[in-house]
Amino acid sequence: MVCGIVGLGLMGGSFALATRDYFDSIVGVDINPSHRETALRLGLVDAIARVKDLREVDVILLATPVRGIVATLKELAQLELPQETTILDFGSTKERIVKECPPQIRPQLVASHPMAGKEYSGPLAAIPDLYQNKIMVICNREESGELHLNRALEIYDHLQMEIVYMDAHEHDRHAAFISHMPHIVSFAIANSVLAQEDKNAIVALAASGFKSMSRLAKSNPQMWGDIFIENRQNLIDAMEAFEAEWKKATQMVQNREWEKLKEWMWEGNKLYEIM
Amino acid sequence: MVCGIVGLGLMGGSFALATRDYFDSIVGVDINPSHRETALRLGLVDAIARVKDLREVDVILLATPVRGIVATLKELAQLELPQETTILDFGSTKERIVKECPPQIRPQLVASHPMAGKEYSGPLAAIPDLYQNKIMVICNREESGELHLNRALEIYDHLQMEIVYMDAHEHDRHAAFISHMPHIVSFAIANSVLAQEDKNAIVALAASGFKSMSRLAKSNPQMWGDIFIENRQNLIDAMEAFEAEWKKATQMVQNREWEKLKEWMWEGNKLYEIM
Numbered sequence: 001m002v003c004g005i006v007g008l009g010l011m012g013g014s015f016a017l018a019t020r021d022y023f024d025s026i027v028g029v030d031i032n033p034s035h036r037e038t039a040l041r042l043g044l045v046d047a048i049a050r051v052k053d054l055r056e057v058d059v060i061l062l063a064t065p066v067r068g069i070v071a072t073l074k075e076l077a078q079l080e081l082p083q084e085t086t087i088l089d090f091g092s093t094k095e096r097i098v099k100e101c102p103p104q105i106r107p108q109l110v111a112s113h114p115m116a117g118k119e120y121s122g123p124l125a126a127i128p129d130l131y132q133n134k135i136m137v138i139c140n141r142e143e144s145g146e147l148h149l150n151r152a153l154e155i156y157d158h159l160q161m162e163i164v165y166m167d168a169h170e171h172d173r174h175a176a177f178i179s180h181m182p183h184i185v186s187f188a189i190a191n192s193v194l195a196q197e198d199k200n201a202i203v204a205l206a207a208s209g210f211k212s213m214s215r216l217a218k219s220n221p222q223m224w225g226d227i228f229i230e231n232r233q234n235l236i237d238a239m240e241a242f243e244a245e246w247k248k249a250t251q252m253v254q255n256r257e258w259e260k261l262k263e264w265m266w267e268g269n270k271l272y273e274i275m
Numbered sequence: 276m277v278c279g280i281v282g283l284g285l286m287g288g289s290f291a292l293a294t295r296d297y298f299d300s301i302v303g304v305d306i307n308p309s310h311r312e313t314a315l316r317l318g319l320v321d322a323i324a325r326v327k328d329l330r331e332v333d334v335i336l337l338a339t340p341v342r343g344i345v346a347t348l349k350e351l352a353q354l355e356l357p358q359e360t361t362i363l364d365f366g367s368t369k370e371r372i373v374k375e376c377p378p379q380i381r382p383q384l385v386a387s388h389p390m391a392g393k394e395y396s397g398p399l400a401a402i403p404d405l406y407q408n409k410i411m412v413i414c415n416r417e418e419s420g421e422l423h424l425n426r427a428l429e430i431y432d433h434l435q436m437e438i439v440y441m442d443a444h445e446h447d448r449h450a451a452f453i454s455h456m457p458h459i460v461s462f463a464i465a466n467s468v469l470a471q472e473d474k475n476a477i478v479a480l481a482a483s484g485f486k487s488m489s490r491l492a493k494s495n496p497q498m499w500g501d502i503f504i505e506n507r508q509n510l511i512d513a514m515e516a517f518e519a520e521w522k523k524a525t526q527m528v529q530n531r532e533w534e535k536l537k538e539w540m541w542e543g544n545k546l547y548e549i550m
Contacts, residue, residue, distance in 0.1 A: 184521075200549055204449075208392070212491065213488065225537040253510060268492040271468065
């Protein structure tokens with residue numbers, strides 16, 4: 001089997017590394033010439049291709065920002081792909097993708113989101129075990145054809161991933177809480193320290209706690225900005241939920257309501273009972 | 276040399292494990308009977324002692340909450356300790372300790388804060404390499420006697436720590452930014468998810484990003500509540516700095532000012548240039 005990967009960044013590149021022994025060959029598409037070059041040089045892909053060449057492959061992975069995925073799906077619909085070609089997409093939000101996928105290729109698409117990532121991006125950041133033991137969310141499975149769903153499951157099994165099925169709308173809401181809002185929080189922490197005159201002396205004391213809380217602020221603003229644009233309303237909801245808790249904490253500290261603050265923290269401890 | 280450790284939790288216990296080959300013997304003091312028992316059973320200490328027995332030791336480590344450290348310093352001042360006894364304290368905030376240390380033993384005290392920790396507490400959480408390659412802040416060094424400062428440096432060198440000298444007031448301000456405010460943020464993230472009806476489905480998607488951002492919400496509320504009480508004004512300042520950035524982000528998302536939001540994120544990326 002031949003695989004075509006559109007988007008040779010962290011996600012596409014790591015997928016290539018992890019499926020080297022699964023596919024007979026892998027071709028790659030990327031609008032960024034330096035990504036193409038790096039992906040070839042690192043051996044992530046055997047050849048560089050264009051979208052129209054994807055008529056010849058068995059499995060297509062779309063691993064670009066959501067806007068690019070939607071555009072590529074429209075291009076693919078024009079190509080008269082064989083009906084046996086399976087299309088996977090790893091878009092960060094799913095509702096727009098499943099809605100805007102052209103109906104003639106919708107059964108071929110398995111809308112997926114691997115809950116895996118790193119604060120670094122691009123083909124150089126690709127690692128073979130990015131997906132191992134992570135969760136793969138498959139959205140609106142009933143809209144995918146059986147052949148394609150089964151092929152996707154086989155590939156995800158090869159990646160040693162655990163499958164969770166979810167409605168696309170629900171997925172996007174959850175992703176805002178579990179990933180998008182925490183990214184904004186991390187950037188806000190980074191910027192609050194950088195705004196201080198003595199920022200150098202402050203970060204000289206950074207230990208593991210601060211590193212945990214500021215790590216996501218290393219993430220790529222272009223990529224994450226696009227995710228926030230796509231998921232704006234869910235992000236706003238999650239940010240409001242954070243803000244409600246933040247306000248409670250602020251008031252308790254201001255008013256010296258220490259016992260109440262400790263109770264609020266005991267509540268927070270419970271997260272790890274369900275996670 | 277004999278060492279006496281007051282407070283057999285994560286910090287005191289890890290110090291004991293790391294200095295087993297440095298001291299001839301270690302005795303431990305703790306108001307919590309189960310901590311005393313665990314510390315003995317794990318071999319963190321050779322014997323359990325009372326504060327008044329510390330007249331017989333060469334080095335005393337105070338590794339309790341700040342309030343307890345201040346109280347113990349007052350007890351020690353009553354004991355007519357030999358002037359050669361070195362006192363180290365690992366309190367999370369330093370200003371109150373250096374101010375309230377009785378003057379007759381102030382030269383014996385080396386006010387220190389290891390920038391090391393874990394989200395778990397108690398003697399069972401103790402590990403031998405907690406302090407290795409971490410930063411040790413020594414506050415108001417000019418108030419410590421030379422003998423005691425040198426002995427402290429020798430011990431911290433044995434722990435393989437890097438020394439940073441700092442004014443106690445400045446330390447407490449920096450700790451609020453680097454540690455105390457981020458803990459409140461992490462608890463607010465945890466509680467914002469726990470407040471959702473579909474919290475179980477949300478955390479089912481948790482990957483490394485969310486785990487980083489919510490890890491500190493596992494911390495002990497009693498211990499952290501006490502730290503917040505001690506450092507309230509600095510904490511409020513750091514929380515206000517966070518809130519200013521958070522408000523900017525909220526407005527940019529609300530108003531769809533995406534380019535401005537991306538610029539704000541590029542700013543955040545710069546944290547790692549200075550850290």
